[in-house]
Amino acid sequence: MTALTPALDISNATLELGDGDSRVLALNSVSLQVMPGEFVAIVGPSGSGKSSLLAVAGALSKPDSGTVRVHDTDLTRLSKGAAAKFRLENIGFVFQSGNLLPSLTAADQLKLVARLAHKPKVDVDALLSSVGMSHRAKHRPGTLSGGERQRVGIARALVNAPSLLLVDEPTAALDRRRSREVVELLAEQARTANVAVVMVTHDHDTLSYCDRVLDMTDGQLTPSTEATAA
C-alpha cells in the first residue's frame, strides 16, 4: 500500500433495488475514488442514490456489478460475516443525530466500540478531547446538546482508527453554527487522522469545508460546481 492508493475505490458499481415493476437503478455505474485524508461531500435530491452509495462503500450492501475496494480489500468478495468484521475494524459510521445509546455516558459509548472492535488500548480520553468533549465524558446523551452528541458520535466512529469514515447527514438536527462546527471538525479529523471521509448532505452551507463535492442524480455521480476548500 502506497500513499497513492485510494482509501476507497468504487469502480462501475451498479445496484438495482425493489422488485417487479418497481425496480429502481439506485446506482448506475458509479465510480468514486477517495484518497486518505480527503473529504468528499455527496449532494443530490431525495431518492437519487446517496444512501445506497454509502451502503455499498460500507459493505452494508453488495452492488450487482462493479467492485468496491477499501485499500486492498475488495468488499464485494467478502461473506456477510467477513464484511461485518471488516466494517468493525476498518470503517467508521456517523449518522444523523449521533445514534448514541441513551444509557451510556460519552466515554462508555467509545469504550463499548473499543471492546467490540478488540482495541483495548484505545485512548478514549484523547479521542474525546480531539472532538472537544473531554468535559462531557461522564454525561449521557440526554444531557448533551445536538452538536455535542454529534461530536461524541464522531469520536466513537474514530475508535477503530478507520481508514474510511462514512457520514450520513451529520447536520440534519443542528442549527447553522453547530452544523459548521461539526463539519469543520470532520474536515480536521480527515486531515489529522489521514482518514478518507465521504459525507452525504443536504446542507450546502458547509460544503466549503470539503475538498470535493459530487452531485448524485438518478444513481449517477458527477462533479459539482459548488465552492470547496480545495
Ligand SMILES: Nc1ncnc2c1ncn2[C@@H]1O[C@H](COP(=O)(O)OP(=O)(O)OP(=O)(O)O)[C@@H](O)[C@H]1O
Ligand atoms: N429497499 C429498497 N427497495 C426498493 N427500492 C429502494 C429501497 N431502498 C431505496 N430504494 C430506492 O432506491 C433509490 C435510491 O434510494 P436512496 O435511499 O439511496 O436515495 P437517497 O439519495 O439517499 O435519498 P434521501 O436523500 O431521501 O435519503 C430511490 O428511488 C429509493 O426509492
